[in-house]
Amino acid sequence: MLSDVEYEIVHQISGAKIKRNVEELCKIAPDRFVGTEGDKKAIEYVKARFEELGLEIRETPIHVPSWQETKPPVIRIMATGEELEGISASFAVSTPVGGLTADLVLVRDGKDQDYEGKDVSGKIVVLTEESLGFSKFWMGTYVDRAARNGAVGVILIHPMPWPYRISMEAGNSVIANRFCEKKVPAVCISGIEGLKLMHAIGRGDTKIHFETSNRIEPCDSIVISAFHQGTEFPEQRIAFVGHRDNANTPGANDNGTGTGTILELARVLSKTAPKRSFEFISSTAEEGVTEGIWQYIEAHKEELKRNMKAVLDTDMVGVGGVPIQVDMGYWPDAKPQQHPKWLLDMVDSVAEEMGYGFGRITCEWGYPEEGRFNAIGVPSTVLWQPDDPYYHSIYDTPDHLNPGSIKAVADTYAIVAWRLANK
Numbered sequence: 001m002l003s004d005v006e007y008e009i010v011h012q013i014s015g016a017k018i019k020r021n022v023e024e025l026c027k028i029a030p031d032r033f034v035g036t037e038g039d040k041k042a043i044e045y046v047k048a049r050f051e052e053l054g055l056e057i058r059e060t061p062i063h064v065p066s067w068q069e070t071k072p073p074v075i076r077i078m079a080t081g082e083e084l085e086g087i088s089a090s091f092a093v094s095t096p097v098g099g100l101t102a103d104l105v106l107v108r109d110g111k112d113q114d115y116e117g118k119d120v121s122g123k124i125v126v127l128t129e130e131s132l133g134f135s136k137f138w139m140g141t142y143v144d145r146a147a148r149n150g151a152v153g154v155i156l157i158h159p160m161p162w163p164y165r166i167s168m169e170a171g172n173s174v175i176a177n178r179f180c181e182k183k184v185p186a187v188c189i190s191g192i193e194g195l196k197l198m199h200a201i202g203r204g205d206t207k208i209h210f211e212t213s214n215r216i217e218p219c220d221s222i223v224i225s226a227f228h229q230g231t232e233f234p235e236q237r238i239a240f241v242g243h244r245d246n247a248n249t250p251g252a253n254d255n256g257t258g259t260g261t262i263l264e265l266a267r268v269l270s271k272t273a274p275k276r277s278f279e280f281i282s283s284t285a286e287e288g289v290t291e292g293i294w295q296y297i298e299a300h301k302e303e304l305k306r307n308m309k310a311v312l313d314t315d316m317v318g319v320g321g322v323p324i325q326v327d328m329g330y331w332p333d334a335k336p337q338q339h340p341k342w343l344l345d346m347v348d349s350v351a352e353e354m355g356y357g358f359g360r361i362t363c364e365w366g367y368p369e370e371g372r373f374n375a376i377g378v379p380s381t382v383l384w385q386p387d388d389p390y391y392h393s394i395y396d397t398p399d400h401l402n403p404g405s406i407k408a409v410a411d412t413y414a415i416v417a418w419r420l421a422n423k
Contacts, residue, residue: 002353005272006418010354010411012268015403018410021049021260022252022318023398025244032246033090034285034292035066035219042244042259043222046282049263050226053270055280059222062295064285066219067091069248073187073212074099075155077197079205084196086155086189088212089139090247090287091168095153095185099211102152104201110142121150124210126197128157134164134391137365138171140180147182153210154186157194164188165247165392169288171366173331178289185212223283223296228270230277230421236307237277238417240265241293241369242314243286247392252401254391255286258314261410269414274421276309286315286369293369297376304378310343310420311380313370317409318401320385324359329367337371340379347381350415356408358383383409 002010028045029038050057067090075084078101103123107114110127125146129136136142136156146154158164166188170180189197200206230236242258245251259282266280285292297304317323325344329337344360351358361384370380385405390396 002415006415009268009272009414009418013264013407013410013414015407018257018260018264018406019398019401019403021263022256022401025256025259026250026252026398030250031248032244032251033066033068033248033287034064034221034245036068039221039245039284043224046224046244046259046263050266050280053266055226055228055266055270058225058227060225060296060299061220061222062285062292063218063220064291064295065091066217068215070215071213074209075187075189076209077200077205078207078209079200082196084189084193085163086187086193087163087165088214089166089168089186089188091179091216092186092212092214093183093216094214095210095212099209100152101207101209104206104208106201110145112145115149120146122152124153124155124208125151126155126157129159137166138169139166139186140168140170143168143184143186144180144182147184151184153184155197156186156188157191157197158188159191160389161190161192162393162395163190165249167288171332173289173334173366175289175291175294177333185210187212221284223281223292226266226280228278230274232275234277236309237279238309238420239279239281239311240314240413240417241281241283241311243283243292243369245284245287247287249392249394250397252396252398253319253388254316254396256398257316257318257401257406261314261317261406264410265414272418274418276421278417278421283369289366290369290372293372297372301376305376308373308378311370311373311378312413312417313368313380313382314409314413315368315382315384316388317383317385318406319390320387322357322359323383323385323405323409324361325381325383326363326367327360329363329371331366337367337374339374339381343379343381347412347416351408351412354411356412
């Protein structure tokens with residue numbers, strides 16, 4: 001049963017205010033990929049909100065790769081002149097200036113056996129997503145395989161009615177293994193555009209003009225921390241984390257909801273007097289293998305291991321089914337990570353106490369930022385809705401958000417954090 005203080009905390013948290021935070025963020029910085037002008041505007045916005053609350057702000061500098069699609073891809077069927085809509089994979093290289101003209105070869109799943117008996121040298125490989133999920137999000141290994149077989153480009157057909165932003169990363173946890181050696185331009189097209197492309201291949205119209213223009217360069221940015229000091233054990237703290245970057249898409253759910261939630265929790269919890277401190281972390285460079293929060297942890301590792309008592313991560317909690325916690329996560333180059341059972345159980349128990357209900361998932365394609373904290377022994381969990389159909393697309397906009405779902409997450413995290421701070 002909630003105490004009087006806990007009831008007042010929950011009463012003050014507003015899902016509508018969180019959504020307004022997201023709307024404002026998407027308005028002033030629709031492209032927040034690390035290192036972009038939008039990233040700088042998002043930093044100003046988040047810092048201003050924390051400063052209004054009188055919180056102590058600290059900045060952790062990070063140096064990471066940045067990427068931006070400078071022009072939309074051109075995919076033109078030469079026989080008819082029809083152009084198809086698509087978006088480049090993040091961290092994809094560009095075609096030569098002026099593009100290239102080449103034949104298409106359908107390879108479907110893109111595994112080694114799918115290339116047997118196929119001549120793809122100097123051609124553009126067409127891959128298909130075999131399910132309604134996002135199994136080929138980590139396209140690095142698929143593109144590397146295509147390039148090693150002599151292909152000059154890759155097109156992925158996604159079954160949804162819109163393309164989404166895939167990644168040229170290999171999907172490895174170790175930062176040094178983030179990218180594969182071989183790279184060629186890669187784009188994703190929707191199922192609708194994919195039908196047009198498949199019809200062209202069926203007619204024998206396999207020659208296309210293919211042109212992409214992207215910028216890849218190192219950049220500097222910051223992880224922002226805002227502190228509300230505890231009354232008895234100020235060096236010890238409970239942290240909330242939400243990444244503010246997106247995939248060069250509006251990023252309302254991914255992860256405007258995370259940013260909006262930590263700003264609202266900061267607004268409400270900064271009025272309280274906890275025994276332990278609260279830290280509100282606005283990270284960036286999450287898109288990919290969470291290198292931004294990894295650098296933050298590397299910069300403060302020993303201090304975090306001593307004083308960070310728990311981390312509550314918010315990532316995509318406004319669209320989709322029931323919010324879930326990751327109980328077990330896998331990277332292909334790391335041991336399976338079991339998230340702390342006591343913390344997961346506490347989140348579920350508090351949620352049930354307030355009439356909410358969350359789920360659990362075993363994540364086979366990596367895990368969000370909380371995993372980096374668990375890796376150094378800091379107990380961490382994440383609430384997440386990975387079934388967002390608008391994920392990494394131009395339709396990840398604030399009008400699709402469910403403020404009720406976001407409030408359920410914020411309410412639960414606020415009470416979990418309050419109890420841990422005062423235990």
